[in-house]
Amino acid sequence: MPRNTTNPIRDFIGLNERMSLGGSLQETTSLDNVIIRNGDIKGRKGIALWDAISGAATNHIIGLWDFYAPASATSSFIRMQTNKLEKWNDGGNSWDDITGTALTGDTNTRPSFANMSDEGFMVFTTEGHDRPRIYTGSGNSATLGGTPPYAKWLCPYVGFLFLFNTSTDGTFNATADSITAYFSDQPDTTWDLCAGNTIIFDESPGEVRAADVFNESMLVLKADCLVAIRFVGVRKDTTIGIN
Numbered sequence: 001m002p003r004n005t006t007n008p009i010r011d012f013i014g015l016n017e018r019m020s021l022g023g024s025l026q027e028t029t030s031l032d033n034v035i036i037r038n039g040d041i042k043g044r045k046g047i048a049l050w051d052a053i054s055g056a057a058t059n060h061i062i063g064l065w066d067f068y069a070p071a072s073a074t075s076s077f078i079r080m081q082t083n084k085l086e087k088w089n090d091g092g093n094s095w096d097d098i099t100g101t102a103l104t105g106d107t108n109t110r111p112s113f114a115n116m117s118d119e120g121f122m123v124f125t126t127e128g129h130d131r132p133r134i135y136t137g138s139g140n141s142a143t144l145g146g147t148p149p150y151a152k153w154l155c156p157y158v159g160f161l162f163l164f165n166t167s168t169d170g171t172f173n174a175t176a177d178s179i180t181a182y183f184s185d186q187p188d189t190t191w192d193l194c195a196g197n198t199i200i201f202d203e204s205p206g207e208v209r210a211a212d213v214f215n216e217s218m219l220v221l222k223a224d225c226l227v228a229i230r231f232v233g234v235r236k237d238t239t240i241g242i243n
Contacts, residue, residue, distance in 0.1 A: 011043075012059055042116065053088065055095050057081050063111040067122045069137045074151045080111055080124070085133075085141050100140030112210070114156045116187070123161060123187065128152040128172055132163060146190040149182055155211040157218045158231040161187035162199075162210040164220070178207035181220070201227050 005028045014036075016027040035042050063080035065093070067087075077088040084104045086095040105111065105126040113124040128150045135141040150170040151163035160183040167176045181199045184191050201208055206223030213219075218229040 044048065055092065059083055060107045062105060062107070062109050063113065063124075065113045065124075067123070067135065068115055068117070069120055069135070070117055071120050072137070074137070078113075078122070078135075080105075080126075082106055082109065085124075085135070085148060098135060098140050100133075100142050110152075112153045112155070114154060114161070116156055116161065118159065119188070121188070123154060125151050125154050125163075126167070129168060131170075132187075143190045144187075144191075146184070146186070146192065148184075148187070149177075149193040151182075153208065153210050155213065155218060157183075157213055157229070159184050162218070164211055179205075179222075181211075199229070203227055207213065 011026050013024075013026045014028070015031050016024070017029055019027050019029055033043060057079070059081040061079055061081055063078075065078045065080075067076045067078050068074070069076075069187075078098075079086050079088070080103070083103050084097055084099040085103065087098050089096045100202040106129070109127045109129060111124055111126050113122065115122050121134050121135050121142065123132055124141075125132045131143045131150055132146050132148050132154055133141045148174075149163060149168055152165035152172075155162050162183045164173075164181045165176070165178045166180060167181055172178075179201045181201065182191065183197055183199070185186070188213055201220055201222060204222055204225045207227065208220055208222050210221040211218055216230060220227040220229060220242045
């Protein structure tokens with residue numbers, strides 16, 4: 001029967017994602033799920049914290065997120081059902097309802113979520129069924145302040161919160177603005193319209209469907225193309241400059 005053996009890596013350098021696989025015995029292209037400490041490489045610890053999770057959801061689960069609060073250095077496991085938001089209570093081995101006003105999603109809803117680390121809260125949207133919501137780590141979730149538009153997707157970028165594919169009343173027909181993004185640097189305070197807080201993605205006719213940040217750019221996925229946004233500073237007229 002074969003036995004596990006341990007072979008030391010002499011003069012280990014570390015991670016090199018550009019290295020050709022097998023090109024060096026002192027480098028590796030991946031350090032996923034390992035911890036390097038005092039010259040030793042060990043597998044990360046298991047998932048005992050989640051072993052006791054129970055309690056079937058009453059509706060479909062449409063989202064699972066990790067919310068990290070820097071101020072308290074705590075992490076919370078969040079799940080979204082079509083009509084509620086819940087946080088795992090490890091001490092009580094139960095799901096705590098943190099919804100507030102009931103959500104109105106359905107089984108086809110694609111929620112989006114973001115940690116606003118600098119502000120210490122998370123934001124999420126139910127693909128336009130409800131206005132964007134905020135959760136601060138305690139109490140219940142609530143609609144963002146300042147009356148934000150309904151939005152099918154959200155994404156934080158360089159201190160701003162962007163809302164994509166928006167509607168003033170949530171109907172997403174005649175009132176929908178599927179190619180415009182609204183952004184605010186005070187997302188829980190104001191969404192008042194003023195010159196410079198919108199970006200229109202009219203490079204193609206397709207609607208905006210998603211966005212994410214990669215390195216220094218935000219990539220916006222439309223139905224028929226991909227648009228790259230790069231922050232280049234704030235001009236004297238206080239508008240955001242992009243190219």
